[in-house]
Structure formats: structure tokens, C-alpha cells
Amino acid sequence: xxxxxxxxxxxxxxxxxxxxxxxxxxxxxxxxxxxxxxxxxxxxxxxxxxxxxxxxxxxxxxxxxxxxxxxxx
Numbered sequence: 454x455x456x457x458x459x460x461x462x463x464x465x466x467x468x469x470x471x472x473x474x475x476x477x478x479x480x481x482x483x484x485x486x487x488x489x490x491x492x493x494x495x496x497x498x499x500x501x502x503x504x505x506x507x508x509x510x511x512x513x514x515x516x517x518x519x520x521x522x523x524x525x526x
Contacts, residue, residue, distance in 0.1 A: 459467065501507050512518060 457470075462470070
């Protein structure tokens with residue numbers, strides 16, 4: 454798809470592009486937000502056991518754990 458400089462287009466060309474885009478969008482299948490939220494929630498909960506952000510990194514596998522303390526006098 455070629456790159457189009459919108460500033461160089463006439464008002465008619467801009468309107469044609471907008472109508473084309475709206476025709477494409479109207480063909481899209483719409484889903485209820487409540488249904489999408491339930492599916493996302495189920496997906497997240499299905500992977501919860503393996504998710505490091507939820508359960509954390511085990512101390513023995515944590516590459517960033519402090520190896521020793523630092524004391525400043």
C-alpha cells in the first residue's frame with residue numbers, strides 16, 4: 454500500500470477515503486463488551502498458575518536476588 458500525504462489531497466479525495474474506511478468498518482463483526490470481558494477473564498485465570506507477574510519468581514530461580522548485603526558506615 455503506497456504512502457499517501459493527506460495534506461496534498463483534495464477535500465473530495467479525503468471524503469472518498471473516509472467513506473471507504475467507514476464501509477470497511479461497518480462490515481466488522483461486533484461483540485458485546487460483557488462477552489469479551491468474560492472471555493478475557495477466563496483466559497487470564499487459565500494461565501494464572503504459570504504467570505510470573507501473578508505468583509512471583511521463586512527465590513532459587515530469581516537472577517536478580519541480592520547476593521549479599523552492603524553496609525555503609
